[in-house]
Amino acid sequence: MFNRASRLRWGDYPGYLVSDVADGNGELEMDKPVELELGGLSDLDRDELEALLADSGIAQGDYRLAKSAVAGADRAQDFGVSALVIAIAPVAIAAISAWLLKKRQQESCNATVRVYYPNGQLSSESRFAWKSSKSAPPPPEIVKTMAEATQVNLEDIEKGVAALGG
Amino acid sequence: MVDQLCSLDSRSYVDTLSNLAFVDGIDAWSALEGIQRGTLPGEMLPVMFHEITHHWTSTSLVGSTLSAAKMSAAWAMMAGEYAPKSVSPGDYAKYLAAGTFLRAWSEGLAQFAEFNVTAGSSRSLTFATNLMWRLYCFTKEARADVLIAGNERLGAARSTLAMIERKANALRQPFTVRDGGYLPGYLAVKRVASRLRAAGGPFEDSDFVLGYLKSFVFSDPVAAKMFLDRDGMAFVDDYFEHVGRRFADLLSRDDGELRRAGNELDEFLEGHKLDDWEGRCFPGLLVERTEFPGAFQALLKRLEELGALAEAALPDDGPKNILARFYRGVTRQRNLFSLASFDLASSEVRHARLTTGEAVVLVRTPERNTMLLSHWHEERYADIKAIESPDIDPKTPQPVDLPDLRLEVWINPVEGGMFVCLHSGHGKRVGITSLTGPCKWEDLPKDLWPRDGAIKLVEQIDESLMAARLAGRAGAPPATLREATAALRERIIMTTDQMLAWLAFPSPLAEQLRLILAAKGLGALRSYRPDALRGLAAMTLADAAGQSAEGVCGRAGMPQRYLELASGLLHDMERLGWPARSGDAWMV
Numbered sequence: 001m002f003n004r005a006s007r008l009r010w011g012d013y014p015g016y017l018v019s020d021v022a023d024g025n026g027e028l029e030m031d032k033p034v035e036l037e038l039g040g041l042s043d044l045d046r047d048e049l050e051a052l053l054a055d056s057g058i059a060q061g062d063y064r065l066a067k068s069a070v071a072g073a074d075r076a077q078d079f080g081v082s083a084l085v086i087a088i089a090p091v092a093i094a095a096i097s098a099w100l101l102k103k104r105q106q107e108s109c110n111a112t113v114r115v116y117y118p119n120g121q122l123s124s125e126s127r128f129a130w131k132s133s134k135s136a137p138p139p140p141e142i143v144k145t146m147a148e149a150t151q152v153n154l155e156d157i158e159k160g161v162a163a164l165g166g
Numbered sequence: 167m168v169d170q171l172c173s174l175d176s177r178s179y180v181d182t183l184s185n186l187a188f189v190d191g192i193d194a195w196s197a198l199e200g201i202q203r204g205t206l207p208g209e210m211l212p213v214m215f216h217e218i219t220h221h222w223t224s225t226s227l228v229g230s231t232l233s234a235a236k237m238s239a240a241w242a243m244m245a246g247e248y249a250p251k252s253v254s255p256g257d258y259a260k261y262l263a264a265g266t267f268l269r270a271w272s273e274g275l276a277q278f279a280e281f282n283v284t285a286g287s288s289r290s291l292t293f294a295t296n297l298m299w300r301l302y303c304f305t306k307e308a309r310a311d312v313l314i315a316g317n318e319r320l321g322a323a324r325s326t327l328a329m330i331e332r333k334a335n336a337l338r339q340p341f342t343v344r345d346g347g348y349l350p351g352y353l354a355v356k357r358v359a360s361r362l363r364a365a366g367g368p369f370e371d372s373d374f375v376l377g378y379l380k381s382f383v384f385s386d387p388v389a390a391k392m393f394l395d396r397d398g399m400a401f402v403d404d405y406f407e408h409v410g411r412r413f414a415d416l417l418s419r420d421d422g423e424l425r426r427a428g429n430e431l432d433e434f435l436e437g438h439k440l441d442d443w444e445g446r447c448f449p450g451l452l453v454e455r456t457e458f459p460g461a462f463q464a465l466l467k468r469l470e471e472l473g474a475l476a477e478a479a480l481p482d483d484g485p486k487n488i489l490a491r492f493y494r495g496v497t498r499q500r501n502l503f504s505l506a507s508f509d510l511a512s513s514e515v516r517h518a519r520l521t522t523g524e525a526v527v528l529v530r531t532p533e534r535n536t537m538l539l540s541h542w543h544e545e546r547y548a549d550i551k552a553i554e555s556p557d558i559d560p561k562t563p564q565p566v567d568l569p570d571l572r573l574e575v576w577i578n579p580v581e582g583g584m585f586v587c588l589h590s591g592h593g594k595r596v597g598i599t600s601l602t603g604p605c606k607w608e609d610l611p612k613d614l615w616p617r618d619g620a621i622k623l624v625e626q627i628d629e630s631l632m633a634a635r636l637a638g639r640a641g642a643p644p645a646t647l648r649e650a651t652a653a654l655r656e657r658i659i660m661t662t663d664q665m666l667a668w669l670a671f672p673s674p675l676a677e678q679l680r681l682i683l684a685a686k687g688l689g690a691l692r693s694y695r696p697d698a699l700r701g702l703a704a705m706t707l708a709d710a711a712g713q714s715a716e717g718v719c720g721r722a723g724m725p726q727r728y729l730e731l732a733s734g735l736l737h738d739m740e741r742l743g744w745p746a747r748s749g750d751a752w753m754v
Contacts, residue, residue, distance in 0.1 A: 042331070042335045043335055043338045043686075043689070044331070044334055044338055044696040044699065044700070047338075047689060047696050048696050108327060108328055108331070131328075132327070132723070133723070
C-alpha cells in the first residue's frame, strides 16, 4: 500500500516532524496529508515566515525553499516569488497560520497552500488572496481552513498561534 | 538571462529579442474601457510605467542592435547552409555582454520610472511619460492639466500598501545581475540621477533625468557601431571599457557643463518628432553625433542581410523556418506595444452590415454593448470612425464559424495609434478598428501577429538557440551554446556587477558594499526586519509623491512604527559610509 519511493522522498525531513504523522507502528498513514507547499511568497514574505518558523523552533534544514515554476524560457527571472515546502506538524502549521494572520492585518496577500499525501498526490489546494484587510477572511476562518486542509487539530494550531503572539 | 525585462512580483515582461510586451493583470475589456474613458485601472499604473519604459529602451538604436545581434547568433547557430559569413556564433557573446549590462540599466530606469519619476519643470516630456499620460489622462487636453492629473494619479498609486510592498521587495533583491539586476540597476540609476539633479536646470525634473539616462546608454552610436563591427570576444572587453569611460567622463563634469548639456537636449526634444529616426541622435554630453548616420546605416545593412536570410529559408521545415517566420512577422512589429489579449467565444461575434452598406464585425461586450470592428481585409475594409452614424442593419447579423477567437489591444507608441484586433486560430485575421479616430488601411498594423503566437515563436527560438551545438576544439565533443558560454557568462556577471557597484556606491566603498548586499540587498543590513524595509520604502515613495511619510502610512493603512524601525536601517547605511540621503535626494 505504501510506496517505497515516496517514503524515501519523505526521508528528507527530520524525524521529529515525521513522527507527528506516523501511526503506532512507525508507518505513515495514507489517509493524512504529510507535506505542505506554501507558494506565492515574495522575499519579504519569506523572511517573515522564516522568522516565525525559527521562533517555533523549526530550523532552516527542516524545510526547503524553491522558486515557483513559471512556464516559458527564462521566466524564472520573474523572481521575488518562491515557495516553502515543509512537513505537516502542528508547530509548522501554527507558524504558517500566524504568518497568514499577520498578512491579513497588514497588506494584500496572494498565497496558495497545497497539501500532499505521502505518495505525492495533491490532497487539497487553498488560496489565500485579498487586496486589503477589509476583503480578507476573518482570522478564525483562516485558521480553520488550515486545520481542515492539513488535518491538524484546530486547538493545537490556535495554541501555537497564541504562543507566537498571534 | 538577458532575454526578458520583467516587472517585480508580477508576470509582466518585455522580451528583448522581439520587444514584445506581456502585461500581466489587465484584460482587454478593462483596457478598452480605460482607454476610451481616458483612465486605465489605477493600480496598474506603476507596472504600466515600468513596462512602457522597458519597451521604450528597446525601441532605440542600441536596443535594436542588441536584438539584431541575437538574431545573427541564431542564424549562425541554426541556419546551416543559409548562414552567411556576416553572422557568427560570436554574436551571442556580444549579446550576452551588452545585454547583461543593458538589461540591468533598463531595469534601473524602469524602477526609477515606477517609484520616482514625476513630470516637472523641463520643456520636454519623455516618450514613456507621454505615452503613459495618453493612456491615463486621455480626456485632458492642455499639457499643464495632463501633468497635474498625471502626477496626482502617480502620487496616489505610490501611496498604497501594494506599492510600498513592491518597493520594499525591490530593495531586498540581491545586488547582482545574475537574476536580472533589479537592485544594482536601480541603485546605479538613482545615484547617477542624484548627481544630475544636483546640477540643476532641466535635471531638477526627474522625468527629464529618466530621458537623459535612457538616451545616454540606448542612443549611443559608438556602442552600436562596436556591436556591428567587432568580433565577439574583442567586443566584450571593448564594450565594458567604452561604457565605463563614458560614465566616468559624465560624472567628472561640473554643474555648469551638465546644465548646458541638459538645456541643449531639452530644447532639442521639445521640437522633436517621435517618428524621426535621424532625430534619435540626441545631442548632449559625450554623444558622438557624427557617428550616428554610420551606425544607423550599418544597422539597416545588418537587418537587410537578416531579411535576405529569411526569404531564402522560408520554404524550409526546420528551425530555419522558425527564424524566417519570426523575422518576417514579429520583428516588423517591434515598435508596437501589446497592452492586452484574451479569448473570445464565437457566440459573442457576428458578421453584419451597416445601413450604409459596409460589411463589419460585431463583438458583444460583457455589458451587452456592441463594439464595431472593420473587416481585416483591404478590399472589404471600412473606416468605421470616419462614418458619421454607423448604424447596424438589423436584418444582417449572422453567426460566425471561427475557432479560437482572440481579442487584442495594441498601441503604436511612436505614431500614437491604438487598435483593437480580432484574430482567429492560426493567426487568421478577422476584424480591426482604431481607438483613436479615423484611420486609413495603410496606417493600420495590418500584418500584425497575435501576441501569444509571437511569444511562442520567441520561446522556440530561445530553446533552439540554447540547445544548438557548437563544434568543439579538436577532439572535444560539441557543446550546447549554454555550456560553451557558461564561463563567459560568469565573467560578464562579475564585470557588470562591479561596474554597477562603482556607479551605485561612493567610490572607495563600492566593492565592499557590493559584497555586503550581494545576496539579500538591504536585507543584509544589521537592523533589517521586513517591517523596517517597508518603512524605508514608504519614506522614499512619500518623497517622490511630494507627501509626508506619515501621511502615506496613514493613507495606506500601514503602522507608523514601521517608520521608526526604518531609522535603524538609515543608521546602518550611514555607518557603512553609504548614507541613504545625499542633500535632499534619496539614494535608494
